[in-house]
Amino acid sequence: MRRILSLILAAVILTIAIPTLAYPIELMGNDESKIYHRIDCRTIKYPERNHWTRFTSTEQAISAGYRACKICHP
Numbered sequence: 194m195r196r197i198l199s200l201i202l203a204a205v206i207l208t209i210a211i212p213t214l215a216y217p218i219e220l221m222g223n224d225e226s227k228i229y230h231r232i233d234c235r236t237i238k239y240p241e242r243n244h245w246t247r248f249t250s251t252e253q254a255i256s257a258g259y260r261a262c263k264i265c266h267p
């Protein structure tokens with residue numbers, strides 16, 4: 194019985210953990226300053242107003258000519 198419970202618990206933990214780990218990082222590049230940020234960066238005040246480009250990796254942002262934000266360290 195204990196074994197079954199621990200198996201169920203392990204399955205639940207894996208179900209929660211795997212999508213979190215597999216989720217791609219999300220970055221937002223400011224088209225005007227050419228700086229990319231984590232989406233939760235405190236310097237992003239108007240994500241709907243400015244011109245933002247979405248990236249899923251730092252390599253993608255760098256190759257597009259953006260540099261990393263010094264506040265959120267993406």
Ligand SMILES: [Zn+2]
Nearest residue numbers: 230234262265
């Ligand atoms: Zn930032």
